[in-house]
Amino acid sequence: MVRRSGIALEPDHTEREEAAARLKLAHAGLRRLDELSELEAVPEVVLDRLHRALQARLEHARDRLGDESPGESSDHVHRQLRRDLILKESAELQRLYDDRGISDTTRRRLQRSLDLEEARPGDA
Incomplete structure (x- = not known):
């Protein structure tokens, strides 16, 4: 119960958990953009801009998950x-x-x- 509430979790654990969740959210967004692209319901320039923003979020989340050592x-x-x-x-x-x-x-x-x-x- 304490674990589910988030009270006793280490900050490092919650950061990894958040990064993993952000990764999943970005993937869900990218899948939706692919659907919209197939429907040709949204201008390509808008899809491209949103795709780049989601890709940046994806990279950021991956960096946070993969960066176990301190430093730049x-x-x-x-x-x-x-x-x-x-x-x-x-x-x-x-x-x-x-x-x-x-x-x-x-x-x-x-x-x-x-x-x-x-x-x-x-x-x-």
Whole structure:
């Protein structure tokens, strides 16, 4: 009874349990996307975007299940790389604006999008 309630479970156990459940949820979502794709009821671009998001969740869950040793996880590397890419994109955006390739309105809109991307927690 105590085990089912979750009261006496070790944090490591609950993390693995959660990751395994997330893995199953992502697989269920991917199966549903396959069904929708076969029905051709949803635009392909929408299916692709949702598929990529579910794949990212799947990878994250797999990483959590497989990472038994401390150290840099692929999740940490992903965040670092994503931050680096956003910095490069911001620099290119500023260059485009400085070279008068885009208007201030476009620069602000795109910079806001990059800022939101950077602030967003890791894909899940």
